[in-house]
Amino acid sequence: xxxxxxxxxxxxxxxxxxxxxxxxxxxxxxxxxxxxxxxxxxxxxxxxxxxxxxxxxxxxxxxxxxxxxxxxxxxxxxxxxxxxxxxxxxxxxxxxxxxxxxxxxxxxxxxxxxxxxxxxxxxxxxxxxxxxxxxxxxxxxxxxxxxxxxxxxxxxxxxxxxxxxxxxxxxxxxxxxxxxxxxxxxxxxxxxxxxxxxxxxxxxxxxxxxxxxxxxxxxxxxxxx
Amino acid sequence: xxxxxxxxxxxxxxxxxxxxxxxxxxxxxxxxxxxxxxxxxxxxxxxxxxxxxxxxxxxxxxxxxxxxxxxxxxxxxxxxxxxxxxxxxxxxxxxxxxxxxxxxxxxxxxxxxxxxxxxxxxxxxxxxxxxxxxxxxxxxxxxxxxxxxxxxxxxxxxxxxxxxxxxxxxxxxxxxxxxxxxxxxxxxxxxxxxxxxxxxxxxxxxxxxxxxxxxxxxxxxxxxx
DNA sequence: CTTTATATAATAGTATTGCTATCATAATTA
DNA sequence: TAATTATGATAGCAATACTATTATATAAAG
Numbered sequence: 001x002x003x004x005x006x007x008x009x010x011x012x013x014x015x016x017x018x019x020x021x022x023x024x025x026x027x028x029x030x031x032x033x034x035x036x037x038x039x040x041x042x043x044x045x046x047x048x049x050x051x052x053x054x055x056x057x058x059x060x061x062x063x064x065x066x067x068x069x070x071x072x073x074x075x076x077x078x079x080x081x082x083x084x085x086x087x088x089x090x091x092x093x094x095x096x097x098x099x100x101x102x103x104x105x106x107x108x109x110x111x112x113x114x115x116x117x118x119x120x121x122x123x124x125x126x127x128x129x130x131x132x133x134x135x136x137x138x139x140x141x142x143x144x145x146x147x148x149x150x151x152x153x154x155x156x157x158x159x160x161x162x163x164x165x166x167x168x169x170x171x172x173x174x175x176x177x178x179x180x181x182x183x184x185x186x187x188x189x190x191x192x193x194x195x196x197x198x199x200x201x202x203x204x205x206x207x208x209x210x211x212x213x214x215x216x217x218x219x220x221x222x223x224x225x
Numbered sequence: 226x227x228x229x230x231x232x233x234x235x236x237x238x239x240x241x242x243x244x245x246x247x248x249x250x251x252x253x254x255x256x257x258x259x260x261x262x263x264x265x266x267x268x269x270x271x272x273x274x275x276x277x278x279x280x281x282x283x284x285x286x287x288x289x290x291x292x293x294x295x296x297x298x299x300x301x302x303x304x305x306x307x308x309x310x311x312x313x314x315x316x317x318x319x320x321x322x323x324x325x326x327x328x329x330x331x332x333x334x335x336x337x338x339x340x341x342x343x344x345x346x347x348x349x350x351x352x353x354x355x356x357x358x359x360x361x362x363x364x365x366x367x368x369x370x371x372x373x374x375x376x377x378x379x380x381x382x383x384x385x386x387x388x389x390x391x392x393x394x395x396x397x398x399x400x401x402x403x404x405x406x407x408x409x410x411x412x413x414x415x416x417x418x419x420x421x422x423x424x425x426x427x428x429x430x431x432x433x434x435x436x437x438x439x440x441x442x443x444x445x446x447x448x449x450x
Numbered sequence: 451c452t453t454t455a456t457a458t459a460a461t462a463g464t465a466t467t468g469c470t471a472t473c474a475t476a477a478t479t480a
Numbered sequence: 481t482a483a484t485t486a487t488g489a490t491a492g493c494a495a496t497a498c499t500a501t502t503a504t505a506t507a508a509a510g
Contacts, residue, residue, distance in 0.1 A: 021486070039364035044467065055488065060469070133358050139264035141419040154422050172425065173438045176413055179423040180442070183412055184405050191404060194366040197379050198404040200397065213398045217405070220445040246457070269496065280459065285498070 005115040007079045012147050013072045016062050026052045027062050028076075029118040031069055036123045040070060040131045071135045071149050077128050078152035080113075080121070081105070085159065095167035100215060102160055106185035107210045129186045157182065168222045177221060181214055188213065230340040232304045237372050238297045241287050251277045252287055253301075254343040256294055261348045265295060265356045296360045296374050302353050303377035305338075305346070306330070310384065320392035325440060327385055331410035332435045354411045382407065393447045402446060406439055413438065 018024030030052045035043045045059040063069045084105060089098045113121045161174035188199055188210045196202035201209040243249030255277045260268045268291060270284040288294045309330060314323045338346045385403035389396055413424055413435045421427035426434040
């Protein structure tokens with residue numbers, strides 16, 4: 001039996017649904033690969049088109065511009081991540097264990113999930129680390145936010161905030177702590193590999209250390225005093 | 226008596242020292258203004274040139290490209306910030322008070338410091354919040370890091386890590402906590418204004434709340450248990 | 451007081467980026 | 481069989497990201 005995973009995406013993110021055609025799927029697949037390879041700044045639709053044997057105009061039929069494509073794959077990632085959180089924390093009632101599970105999921109390298117054929121999740125995770133902040137660090141944040149482009153990210157933040165509150169209902173900053181965990185999971189990994197003196201993990205380069213740091217930080221903050 | 230502040234910048238950041246000429250200073254002054262106004266993505270040397278009454282080629286004589294200019298002003302900001310930390314924590318021995326001072330400096334709006342005539346620090350702070358991550362989230366990090374472009378940021382991180390250690394010499398993650406404080410001071414403020422559901426400060430929009438959150442986070446983590 | 455160096459202005463030019471538009475054709479669907 | 485739909489092929493255009501050349505004004509050095 002084969003199980004396949006389909007994620008329902010915000011329709012305003014694309015001009016034509018890339019999940020529904022062969023070319024569309026290749027745009028996503030090789031888009032992820034190319035951004036990973038050369039970085040978002042050097043990435044162009046022309047290069048992507050050459051890479052998948054179509055024309056620039058062909059890619060533009062699916063996405064308004066490369067920034068929209070980045071938002072699309074980022075939103076896809078966080079939706080997928082939320083699904084993982086749900087299945088991985090299923091039947092766990094202890095909020096401490098739940099929270100630890102989430103932190104591990106956030107900071108540890110993912111293996112490619114074969115349920116989504118054209119998405120390499122491991123590569124995607126690396127893109128999220130290096131590029132995802134660029135989706136919202138723009139003059140368009142407010143508009144893009146109104147279109148609900150960041151909904152998957154915000155929903156995840158709300159889910160984590162809820163776990164925090166169920167651990168300690170009196171903790172005053174559940175959402176800020178949630179967004180801190182998410183962002184720092186990405187940033188500390190990026191720093192560890194690229195600017196190691198900004199972390200304490202320079203020698204080992206082990207994502208478990210990031211997990212330990214975040215767990216210590218979070219549970220110190222929310223432990224009932 | 227007039228006191229003026231000069232910050233010695235890494236020579237590799239520019240082609241010609243902008244501090245030493247009139248045009249150079251205008252490039253910095255109006256560069257900050259224009260990036261603040263239209264965002265780094267829309268910012269071009271052509272627009273800047275028009276804005277200050279020179280030509281595109283004129284600006285290129287000072288900076289290799291706009292990314293270098295962004296690194297320059299970011300490095301300037303962190304150098305200046307480090308100087309502020311030094312004078313503001315002078316004669317304070319208690320590491321707790323020191324750390325609180327640093328957090329306040331990080332998260333609270335700065336007033337324009339008249340010691341630096343051509344730099345509007347308040348505007349610059351807003352650029353740091355929205356654009357500074359883009360200096361290192363590139364495929365060039367490693368190279369740029371080797372050229373010491375991020376030294377001011379890393380030095381500040383080390384200074385904060387030292388204060389953390391003097392508060393609790395046994396704390397295991399002083400550097401990661403330091404970079405977390407710095408990054409989160411910027412991100413929580415950005416979220417508060419632009420994606421408020423990622424924070425707990427949506428209604429008040431008050432930077433003091435960010436300070437409270439960070440203080441709570443930091444001192445919970447480093448308090449001796 | 452002349453020579454030299456320095457800073458800028460003015461202009462031109464080129465490759466790449468970031469698009470939009472049009473037309474033809476192949477493959478599906480009604 | 482007709483009508484969509486998806487793609488391919490080609491063209492074109494304005495903006496971006498530079499580099500190069502020449503002229504001129506000014507300041508510093510001899």
